[in-house]
Amino acid sequence: MNKQTLLAYCLLLPGLGLIIVFIFVIISMALAQSVGYFNFSGSSKFTWQFWQQILADNQLSRAFFYSLKIATISAILSVSFAYPLALWLRDPFRGAQFVSSLLKAPLLVHGLVAAFLYVNFISFNGFLNQIFVHLGLVSRPIRMQNDSYGIGVIILQVWKQMPFALLLLTGAVQSIGHDITDAAKDLGAGAWTRFVKIILPLTLKALQAALIIIFIGAAGDYSFQVVAGPISVSSLSQLMLRIQANDANGWNLSATVAILLMLTALIGSALLALITQQVIKWGAKR
Amino acid sequence: MTSVLIDSVNVRFGDFEALRNISLNIDSGTFVTLLGPSGCGKTTLLKTIAGFTPLSSGKMLIGGKETHNLPPEKRDTAMCFQSYALFPHLSVANNLLFGPKQKKLSKQDQATRLQDIASQVSLTSQLDKFPPELSGGQQQRVALGRALAIQPGIMLFDEPLSNLDAKLRDSVRFEIRQLQKQQGFTAIYVTHDQAEALAMSDIVVVMNKGAIEQIGSPNDIYHRPINRFVADFVGAANILPAQVLEQHGNLYRVQTALGQLQVQSDQAPIAKQTYIFWRPEDMCFDGANTSPNGQDNIFESRIIAKTFLGNITECLLDPLPHSHDDANTALTCDKKPSIRIQNLGFQRAEEGEQVIIRVPSSNIRFLAEAF
Amino acid sequence: MNKPCTNRLIILLVIGFCCISLVLPFSLAMLWSLVDPGHPWSYPHILPPVLSLQRWVDIWTTTSLPQALLHSYLLAPCVALCSVLLALPTAYAFGRLEFPGKQAAQLISLLPLIVPSFVVALFFSSLLNVLGIYSRFLGILIGQTVLFIPYAIRILSVSFSLIRQEIIDATRDLGGGPITVFKTAYLPVLKPGLLASIIMIFILSIEEFAIAFVVGSPDFVTVPTILYSYLGYNFIRSNAAVVSLILVVPNIFLMLLMERFLKARNTAVITGKG
Numbered sequence: 001m002n003k004q005t006l007l008a009y010c011l012l013l014p015g016l017g018l019i020i021v022f023i024f025v026i027i028s029m030a031l032a033q034s035v036g037y038f039n040f041s042g043s044s045k046f047t048w049q050f051w052q053q054i055l056a057d058n059q060l061s062r063a064f065f066y067s068l069k070i071a072t073i074s075a076i077l078s079v080s081f082a083y084p085l086a087l088w089l090r091d092p093f094r095g096a097q098f099v100s101s102l103l104k105a106p107l108l109v110h111g112l113v114a115a116f117l118y119v120n121f122i123s124f125n126g127f128l129n130q131i132f133v134h135l136g137l138v139s140r141p142i143r144m145q146n147d148s149y150g151i152g153v154i155i156l157q158v159w160k161q162m163p164f165a166l167l168l169l170t171g172a173v174q175s176i177g178h179d180i181t182d183a184a185k186d187l188g189a190g191a192w193t194r195f196v197k198i199i200l201p202l203t204l205k206a207l208q209a210a211l212i213i214i215f216i217g218a219a220g221d222y223s224f225q226v227v228a229g230p231i232s233v234s235s236l237s238q239l240m241l242r243i244q245a246n247d248a249n250g251w252n253l254s255a256t257v258a259i260l261l262m263l264t265a266l267i268g269s270a271l272l273a274l275i276t277q278q279v280i281k282w283g284a285k286r
Numbered sequence: 287m288t289s290v291l292i293d294s295v296n297v298r299f300g301d302f303e304a305l306r307n308i309s310l311n312i313d314s315g316t317f318v319t320l321l322g323p324s325g326c327g328k329t330t331l332l333k334t335i336a337g338f339t340p341l342s343s344g345k346m347l348i349g350g351k352e353t354h355n356l357p358p359e360k361r362d363t364a365m366c367f368q369s370y371a372l373f374p375h376l377s378v379a380n381n382l383l384f385g386p387k388q389k390k391l392s393k394q395d396q397a398t399r400l401q402d403i404a405s406q407v408s409l410t411s412q413l414d415k416f417p418p419e420l421s422g423g424q425q426q427r428v429a430l431g432r433a434l435a436i437q438p439g440i441m442l443f444d445e446p447l448s449n450l451d452a453k454l455r456d457s458v459r460f461e462i463r464q465l466q467k468q469q470g471f472t473a474i475y476v477t478h479d480q481a482e483a484l485a486m487s488d489i490v491v492v493m494n495k496g497a498i499e500q501i502g503s504p505n506d507i508y509h510r511p512i513n514r515f516v517a518d519f520v521g522a523a524n525i526l527p528a529q530v531l532e533q534h535g536n537l538y539r540v541q542t543a544l545g546q547l548q549v550q551s552d553q554a555p556i557a558k559q560t561y562i563f564w565r566p567e568d569m570c571f572d573g574a575n576t577s578p579n580g581q582d583n584i585f586e587s588r589i590i591a592k593t594f595l596g597n598i599t600e601c602l603l604d605p606l607p608h609s610h611d612d613a614n615t616a617l618t619c620d621k622k623p624s625i626r627i628q629n630l631g632f633q634r635a636e637e638g639e640q641v642i643i644r645v646p647s648s649n650i651r652f653l654a655e656a657f
Numbered sequence: 658m659n660k661p662c663t664n665r666l667i668i669l670l671v672i673g674f675c676c677i678s679l680v681l682p683f684s685l686a687m688l689w690s691l692v693d694p695g696h697p698w699s700y701p702h703i704l705p706p707v708l709s710l711q712r713w714v715d716i717w718t719t720t721s722l723p724q725a726l727l728h729s730y731l732l733a734p735c736v737a738l739c740s741v742l743l744a745l746p747t748a749y750a751f752g753r754l755e756f757p758g759k760q761a762a763q764l765i766s767l768l769p770l771i772v773p774s775f776v777v778a779l780f781f782s783s784l785l786n787v788l789g790i791y792s793r794f795l796g797i798l799i800g801q802t803v804l805f806i807p808y809a810i811r812i813l814s815v816s817f818s819l820i821r822q823e824i825i826d827a828t829r830d831l832g833g834g835p836i837t838v839f840k841t842a843y844l845p846v847l848k849p850g851l852l853a854s855i856i857m858i859f860i861l862s863i864e865e866f867a868i869a870f871v872v873g874s875p876d877f878v879t880v881p882t883i884l885y886s887y888l889g890y891n892f893i894r895s896n897a898a899v900v901s902l903i904l905v906v907p908n909i910f911l912m913l914l915m916e917r918f919l920k921a922r923n924t925a926v927i928t929g930k931g
């Protein structure tokens with residue numbers, strides 16, 4: 001190893017080194033607690049008991065499928081809204097700057113604030129109900145808060161995450177030279193063909209990045225779920241925190257949920273990215 | 287095959303007039319070059335023909351059909367981009383087949399088309415590679431092949447050779463011209479390189495500041511430019527303001543900063559005060575092998591600078607004042623003209639030396655521009 | 658061609674949508690924060706019957722909001738400073754050195770962003786238990802610092818890569834010592850990146866919820882955790898409105914400031930090319 005390489009690795013220690021140690025220790029902590037070590041209440045010894053207990057729990061499977069559903073739908077919806085906007089903002093026009101900063105404004109709004117604004121808007125005597133009643137659409141206010149399908153959570157996720165996808169996709173779309181799309185036009189490709197055969201494959205990396213990050217964020221969501229989500233079902237994060245607080249073996253059981261949550265986030269997002277890639281490759285080849 | 291008719295076309299971007307009153311008639315099967323300095327509107331004109339840039343006014347017919355609102359994908363044109371604009375995520379074969387696929391050719395036709403095109407542009411062994419893996423020359427050929435693959439009536443070239451090195455440029459230039467002759471497509475070729483324009487074209491269109499200055503064959507453009515811009519932009523030129531003094535048949539006597547000169551011209555000057563010009567290679571040092579001729583112009587000058595370029599020697603001359611002519615102040619108050627001379631081979635003359643210069647009167651021409 | 662027309666229509670649609678999803682909810686929050694406690698705003702009133710600043714006064718005097726603000730605004734600068742200092746060497750290596758495994762290292766540096774935040778928070782708190790660190794402030798400080806190092810690394814490594822070797826060489830060629838080199842070649846390029854990353858982490862720290870909630874609860878409050886306590890099961894609308902505004906408004910100004918620093922960096926690159 002030469003001197004410069006050594007120097008570089010030394011420089012990585014305080015930043016990257018710390019990150020690696022921190023994440024490694026935290027994941028090991030969760031792994032260890034899930035199999036009975038670092039037991040704060042009782043003896044610490046190796047056991048599969050907590051895994052057996054949690055995997056048999058039907059709360060977990062409901063939380064798992066619920067989080068998976070929310071994450072997948074949010075990720076796909078966010079990028080589906082972001083793509084047309086990114087393409088629209090590709091060619092500069094008067095007011096494009098203003099419109100794009102307006103669209104990115106939700107990035108500046110804290111998740112909890114967004115959740116509050118949303119709940120305030122749709123609550124029983126909130127603005128939307130007032131409007132509905134005054135317009136005579138309904139005779140009495142209707143209950144929209146904490147709907148049992150998680151629509152509120154999805155709306156919040158998309159509202160908060162779409163700008164992020166837009167940010168990534170705008171960059172990617174703008175880095176495609178106009179010559180490339182012009183060439184496709186010139187060779188007889190219409191708007192849809194250009195999108196499927198040129199734009200999508202050339203922005204695949206950014207699209208995957210957006211999908212992965214939104215998926216992971218939504219899969220691990222706690223705040224939106226607690227404020228606006230259904231009462232009847234929990235998200236994985238919510239389940240993890242509740243078990244930790246309420247059960248006698250809270251730490252150990254929540255550790256298993258934590259590991260399942262991480263696996264869900266990682267494998268789910270990877271699968272989503274992979275499927276996207278296959279679909280786009282297939283579309284471009286056709 | 288396809289002709290193009292452009293009739294008083296204007297293109298404006300906001301306040302900027304990119305094309306002003308362009309009218310141009312391109313016969314089917316000709317090789318037309320749009321020549322001009324950067325920013326003269328030649329690429330805009332090309333993109334207008336391709337359909338990328340909408341007309342502000344005027345009309346354009348391609349193959350006799352009005353093109354108003356016809357998008358690029360519906361036009362019988364194919365463009366070779368300066369940047370090549372190859373699709374980086376598609377293999378060479380898929381780049382070449384992109385157009386045929388859009389035209390919904392059958393699989394079998396696609397395969398034969400691919401083989402034809404690949405052999406035409408000698409890429410048969412590169413079909414599975416991706417554009418970033420190719421050399422500049424190969425990328426250029428993919429761009430050419432991709433455009434040829436849709437068998438367009440009109441091929442549009444946007445400075446396709448500007449990213450190649452000089453040697454390669456010569457051979458590709460030749461290849462493009464050969465292909466055009468074989469296939470018989472109409473070619474519209476944008477370049478700022480006057481040598482390229484003269485070498486390749488049937489017709490050269492010289493453009494400046496969004497307007498057409500002159501349309502003509504390479505020979506016309508080089509030897510009979512109509513104004514100072516064309517004379518100066520295409521090749522090197524010695525241009526002098528001149529006042530016509532008298533005429534004997536086709537022989538004119540003019541007053542210039544160099545004194546009185548004789549001009550032999552079949553074409554009458556457009557005004558009494560006009561410009562004359564001659565090419566640097568149309569004059570010589572008054573040496574041993576030039577026979578005296580009463581109609582030649584002879585004047586004395588001093589060599590300011592000399593550059594030996596291998597096949598030719600170029601000298602910059604400072605003409606010595608003519609004492610015996612009553613100099614016209616209007617013609618001499620400009621800064622004194624320096625004259626450029628190019629002769630074949632190595633010339634012995636030294637910087638600072640005084641030499642006698644001879645310009646045959648038949649080599650001097652009037653420009654159709656008054657002052 | 659009616660393209661400009663359709664374009665204008667889309668612009669109007671987007672602006673209209675933003676009004677409904679952004680301006681309207683915020684105006685409602687503003688109104689709710691001004692509802693007088695003595696005159697509740699409920700059906701069939703379209704607007705609050707009486708407006709007053711009473712809620713703001715009440716919250717300030719009767720809840721732990723002042724304490725939460727103190728905690729948040731004390732934590733944020735410490736976290737920002739620690740993260741940036743720890744990130745600097747790594748950013749230098751990423752921006753200015755070539756070494757084997759650089760790409761992998763850059764990817765790994767994003768690790769804290771892909772592990773779900775509540776997992777990190779929960780098992781970080783369990784780690785603090787094991788290590789016997791009971792100071793909430795210190796715990797949150799450590800957790801947030803590590804969590805935000807990736808942001809500082811990203812911004813700063815771009816800054817470092819923008820420093821041009823020719824300027825360093827020219828400075829040394831003209832006889833400048835290490836301090837002069839740092840002042841002329843490094844500092845002007847680095848400064849906007851440093852300021853931007855400090856502001857960014859400041860904002861992130863103020864907004865951070867998972868660690869502050871899990872490690873800090875129940876006795877150590879920050880602005881987001883106090884907002885959280887007004888949402889959910891005991892939904893106190895007016896209080897939530899007040900805290901929401903307190904949380905969002907300063908951050909928007911900070912964000913605009915940061916954007917300016919990052920823009921300044923871009924122009925520095927362009928003009929530096931000359």
